[in-house]
Amino acid sequence: MTTAIRSEFLKFFTTRLWWGMAIGIFVAGGLFAGFFGWALTSGAAQSSPGAPEGDATQVANTVYTSGMGVGYLLLLTIGVLMIGAEYRHKTITSTFLATPNRLTAMLAKVVALLGIGGLYGLISIVSSVGVGAVVLNLTGRDPFPSGEVFRTMALSLLVLGLWGLIGLGVGILIKNQVAALLVGIGVAWIVEPLAGVLLGFWDFGAEHIVKFLPTQATNAVVNSVTQGPSVARLEWWVAALVLAGYAAVLAGFGIWRTLHEDVS
Template sequence: MGRLIKAEFRKTLTLNTWWVLIIPLVLVAFWMSYGWGSATNDFVDYIGSGTAAEIAAAIGLDPGEFPVGLLAIAHGVNIAQLIPAIFGVFALAGEYRNKTITTTFLTAPNRVSALSAKMITYIVWGAMYGVLSFGVAALATLATVDGDRLPSGGQWLAALGGTILAYVLVTLFGIGVGAVLNKVTLAVILLLGYMLVLENVLVLLLWSTTDVLGGILPNGTANGIVGGIAADAFKLDSLNLPDNVDNMDKLGLQLAAGAPGVFSWWASALIFFAWTMVFFAGAWAANQRRDIT
């Protein structure tokens, strides 16, 4: 297994994909966090006035003590996590496109060993992307958020851990989507279209009917890992908000946390893990039967 993992790392490092994707990862994580960090003062002013102030008082929070820096980090890493998902698409679908999958399978004892080595390799890649994304988002947050509004030490660590977990899972999710569709271009287009547009439109359009879609669908649960940490800190997740909070007020507050409909960070992690395993298991099953000639 060690040799197979080493071969997978060599394979990914010989391609340009891993470093080319770092460019949009850094840009998105930095500028999204920078933009939201710059807006945190306005956010605190919003929370401290009007209907939002009444909600804050109802849940016993002082807006001046909100760790609003978490918002900047959550938005930055959540949008940037599409990058490792795209990277994951290339893991199997890219090999079929480049006709290297035959060598991969024939040089391994069996397909289970080959796929296990690939999974372990891409878990490491996902974790590395997560550390990089968090670091860039943290720098942008430090540059824009006042010191008394930055996360506490425990919240920094929680956000880092949540980012790494989310990036590992979205990388595996990308592998599953790419392998099931077996077409790189199609998988990337559908993945981006669904994550950026389709699911968000569904969540917003159906919010007045049901507010749980963001807490159970793939994009919402992926965002809800780090976004849920921010929501938990604000007590804005669906498990903490009092029943008398207006539905649209809940939407606005949870959108600010980057996780509309989120139940809690741990619930989001478990649900997205289930989504990841569904697609990854589908990819695993498909590649046990797929012809490589």
């Protein structure tokens, strides 16, 4: 198992993809932290109609995790590529020959994705805290108003890893790498948020469906600010379980399918 995990890390970190995405997450974390730090604390933004609402802890959480919107899409992409590239370049056979136990090979990918998600989460946090704490200080806010802020930072590492597993499941279920990327990113970035907005106009949907969508669960885990007091939200630990459920179902079904299908 250890050898298989090491192999998955080598496959990823010996390409230029990893540092390109690392730069993207680092830059996005700093830029979004600076923007949201100013937007959420400036007097004009706070007094405008429909301005986001939240206490000091939620403001800090939002600033420090604002780059996750980019981060989870990149981890979704990495998850798809980790298996999609194997099918595209016909290396999946070599992988299973090197690790004859397919379950071990797939579990190694799961562990690697969780580790990669944690690494990118740390990169994002270093950037966002470095910029966000300065902005919050300059605007008269406490950069670390409670211990919950540190809990949120830790949970953001888990969230990115789970989005990587969601991408892994999508990449297995849709063998064409390009199609898997388009479907995965399209649903996460466009379809699901749009569905959340439309369902929000339906009382039952707003109360019982929207809060269980993946991006809404992600926001609940990190306890970011809301656009109004009436927005339904899960408790952070329930939201974490919901997001883990999406990852378990998609990655679990994908792994089960891989164990029982012919590979050429």
